[in-house]
Amino acid sequence: MIAIIPARGGSKGLPGKNIKDLLGKPMIAYTIEAAKASKHITDIIISTDCEEIYRIAIEHGARETFLRPAELATDEAQAIDNYIYTIDRLEKDFSMNIESFVVLQPTSPLRSTEDIDKSIEVYKNSNARSVISYTEEHHPLTWHKYIKEDGSLENIFEDKLDNRQKFRMSHYPTGAVYVFNTQLIRSRNYFDESTKAYIMPRERSVDIDTEEDFRYAEFLLGRNRDE
Known part of the structure; x- marks a missing residue:
C-alpha cells in the first residue's frame, strides 16, 4: 500500500510548518520515518507544490515523482481533488495499480509506526472502505457555544445541565492516519457505512496548525526522548 503525504507550501497559521x-530535523521527516518503518507501506509519495518541501522529502526517503499543480495547493482547493489527481498521475506515469492508500499528514509528527500499521490492519481485516484515526474528547460537545460579537453566548446544541460523567464519550478525528479505498475517494466520499475508527491516545494525536501546537509537540517529543 502506498502512503501519500500532503504538504502544500502555503500555510497561514504557521508559515513553513x-x-x-x-x-533538529524538519517536521515532515517524522512522518516519512514512521512510514518507512511500516511493514505495510511500499512507497511514500510526497504531494506538494513546493520545490523545497519536495527536495527535503526526497532526501528523507520519499519517492521521486512530481509536484502538484498550483491550483491544487490553494486555500480553496479540496484535499480529495488532490488525492484523485495524485492517484491518476501515479497510475498513468508509474504504472501503479492503486486499490487503496494511506494519507499521513506531516502535521502529526507524534503519530507512530504502530498507529499506521494498526490502522491498515483494521482496514485489511474488515470490510471497511475507510479507516480514520480518532481520539477521545474530554468534554461533552453540548458544552460548546458560539460567541457573538458582543460577547454573549449562542447555543449550538440544546442546553442540558448535567455532570460530565453523565454524557456519552465522543471522539474527534486526529488527522494522523487515513486509510482509503480508491473507489470511495473517486466517488468523492471519505466515509460510508463501513468506515471504521482507529483510536489513538491524545498524546500522539497533536495536529500542528499554530505556534502553540508546535511548542506542545516539541515538548512532548523532547519529554519522550528524555524518558
Whole structure:
C-alpha cells in the first residue's frame, strides 16, 4: 500500500510548518520515518507544490515523482481533488495499480509506526472502505457555544445541565492516519457505512496548525526522548 503525504507550501497559521525545524530535523521527516518503518507501506509519495518541501522529502526517503499543480495547493482547493489527481498521475506515469492508500499528514509528527500499521490492519481485516484515526474528547460537545460579537453566548446544541460523567464519550478525528479505498475517494466520499475508527491516545494525536501546537509537540517529543 502506498502512503501519500500532503504538504502544500502555503500555510497561514504557521508559515513553513511542514519543514520547520522540530528538535533538529524538519517536521515532515517524522512522518516519512514512521512510514518507512511500516511493514505495510511500499512507497511514500510526497504531494506538494513546493520545490523545497519536495527536495527535503526526497532526501528523507520519499519517492521521486512530481509536484502538484498550483491550483491544487490553494486555500480553496479540496484535499480529495488532490488525492484523485495524485492517484491518476501515479497510475498513468508509474504504472501503479492503486486499490487503496494511506494519507499521513506531516502535521502529526507524534503519530507512530504502530498507529499506521494498526490502522491498515483494521482496514485489511474488515470490510471497511475507510479507516480514520480518532481520539477521545474530554468534554461533552453540548458544552460548546458560539460567541457573538458582543460577547454573549449562542447555543449550538440544546442546553442540558448535567455532570460530565453523565454524557456519552465522543471522539474527534486526529488527522494522523487515513486509510482509503480508491473507489470511495473517486466517488468523492471519505466515509460510508463501513468506515471504521482507529483510536489513538491524545498524546500522539497533536495536529500542528499554530505556534502553540508546535511548542506542545516539541515538548512532548523532547519529554519522550528524555524518558
